Amino acid sequence: MDAVALDDLLGSSAREREESWRYSKNAIRALTQQTFATAPPDATLSAETLQRIDLPFTRGRRIVIVNGAYSQRYSNIGELVSTIRLHHESAQRLKITISTGCADPLHLVYVSAPAGSASRWQADCEVELQSGSAGLIEQHVGEAGADVFGTLTSQITLGPGTVLRATMISDIPDSVSLLRKGHCTVGNSAVFAATHAHFGGRLQRIESRIDLVGTKSSCSSRGVFVLRGREHVDVHLDVRHNARDTRSNVFWRGVADQRSRGIFHGAITVAAGADGADAQLSNKNLLLSANAEIDTQPVLEIYADEVKASHGATVGQLDERVLFYLRSRGIPAAAARNLLIAAFCREVFDGMAIDVMREYLDAALVARLPADAGMP
């Protein structure tokens, strides 16, 4: 891999890199030592993938990026064009401008497709919402057998008074690695509401920086990761309150089973002068196996005094008494476990604006639980 490009991804100073990659050091080192070819942009997608990206509520309209490049063949943006402008300087650089809000969510799909040997893609996506409210779904899928390392830089700009509901779902096999650097700038009185669901991955590094630059702007970040096998997910949230009367709410859940590793880093910074800030962060994790590991690091940096900020983090396991109760009612142990794990994660999806989206995420979640046990 190109060493210079990697420097940009990992953070420039040695100190920054050391702290930021504290828990994913080995995982990223293994990736940097591997040789990757450039992933072919014109891969043909399997029927299974096509089915997976066909979400029931987008009416077939989507923007598909295969191995980092915009794919004319699989995208369908026909009716969207009136409110949405799509520019691409190159296949790898997308710029989407939404002039006024639209009722249907914009569906962006990133597919990692196999290439015969280890390969790598890199893509850039900029979204600007100028007015009104809009929905955005960013979906990452990996095809079976794909040995791919994808990096995505995503920049979202929200104009004054806008509302963006974003859903980020990644469900990738453990041969695919994904490094996603997101940055959202929230203008005056604008609202950024993000819901994440991350499953799988050899290494998934989800960085999400949210800058509340406008007065009375607010954001929420709700998310869940459910891991098994040797999957490794590293979530880095960085919420910055830079203006007066801003609000943020972070609510994340994590589940790690078998030999997986889940990392949550949630930083909230309140800059000097950002009075009236209200910041809440909650992170709870379930550690289900003796070989799995959870590392959590909620961080507060406060430089203003008219502030309400709090965070809470826990790591624990399923409550034996509750399991016993369910079993005493005739529910098999494995099914009872599934029920409790799903309930633990579902809290994240509460209050989602689009019911069908919540149902879709819920189905994806349930699919991640041990199948033979089933749900009661």
Place this chain on the structure above:
Amino acid sequence: MATERSQIETALSRRYDAGFVTDIESDSLPPGLSEDVVRAISARKNEPDWMTQWRLSAYRHWLTMLPPHWAKLDIDPIDFQAISYFSQPKNRPKSLDEVDPKLLETYDKLGVPLHERARLAGVAVDAVFDSVSVGTTFRKELADVGILFCSMSEAVREYPDLVRKYLGSVVPTGDNYFAALNSAVFSDGSFVFVPKGVRCPMELSTYFRINARDTGQFERTLLIAEEGASVSYLEGCTAPMRDENQLHAAVVELVALDDASIKYSTVQNWYPGDENGVGGIYNFVTKRGDCRGARSKISWTQVETGSAITWKYPSCILRGDDSTGEFNSVALTHHRQQADTGTKMIHLGKNTKSKIISKGISAGRGQNTYRGLVKIEKGADGARNYTQCDSLLIGKKCGAHTFPYIEVKHPGAIVEHEATTSKISDDQLFYCRSRGIAEEDAVSMIVDGFCKQVFKELPMEFAVEAKKLLEVSLEGAVG
């Protein structure tokens, strides 16, 4: 409001009360650090060869290390060659009665009359004046029950087997940059050994003072509680006013064997520098306790109001099954003080428990950081941790930061962390004032309430001192 403001400004620009320099001739080494200096320190203290070699190996290791950079602190580079590594008052007294009256006067000015306090409160004091212990009281009483309480230099000479067995076993010489430096040049400190089954009949205490100019003070404390023993140790510090930054890099090691319990309390009030951040002590301390035995318990309590920069993480290694670690802390930063402090709880044994209560108060331009690690290792079945860290902000220009690290490798563990940051609410103040309580008193009352959880862990006499310290430090900080 205008008069209030001026009162506040007067109170805020208050000078450091304990700032004075006692004029006693010091026997110091010239500034600089080399193997020869390490040897010279060792020679002056008449140390056996193994100790000299131990120091030298630490020094050689230190040369290969770099100062830690991860803390949220703004530190000017320290010129280690500009520091004198050894200083002791001349004419070392044999007993308290022979102690230079000027020196005792110094303690008096601080409100710590050594004789009186020791007698009245039943406290045995091992007072460290600069780098050498000048007097030790109650040693006989302690010796009667088999407790060894003496200076580190004495311990090296008289109990070499114990020292060799335990010194560096909790904080190895190469543990970190400042611990390595301390291991090479440590001047003196306290040594406590509580044998099997003995409950220490009194609170043990040491008063540290930095006095001679440009002298780094490198204390080394080693405290061992054998099976079933218990001991409570108090440590308090104040330092005179000074314009150059002074380095204080101490190492404290605690060892608790089966069923032993150690309570270690600190009130730290080193000179914090003036309101512009000139001068003040650099307090870079490595404190670590090893719960080596089953059912052992180590409890750290600290009240940190002084020092220009504090870098300190009293930790517990919970090695023995069913062992318990506790950390209770109040840290206050005012003017341009910076503190990066917290704890580490390393759970290795089964059913180990730890509790962390941290209260940070920032005022003026102070920056206060809590940094804590809770680590549950693979064998720590049934481990339990609860952490609460709260920050209180007083003023527009200060900062309060929280950096917890939670690493869990055992599915049988329960770890909980909670943190809040807020300022003193106008409602609380208004309520108090409407009841006729002056604003200053209201603030100190609210701060006292904020810190209560920690103060109640302090031994009586320390609790009073700590409360007073906070009151004085925060006079008029709310406008």
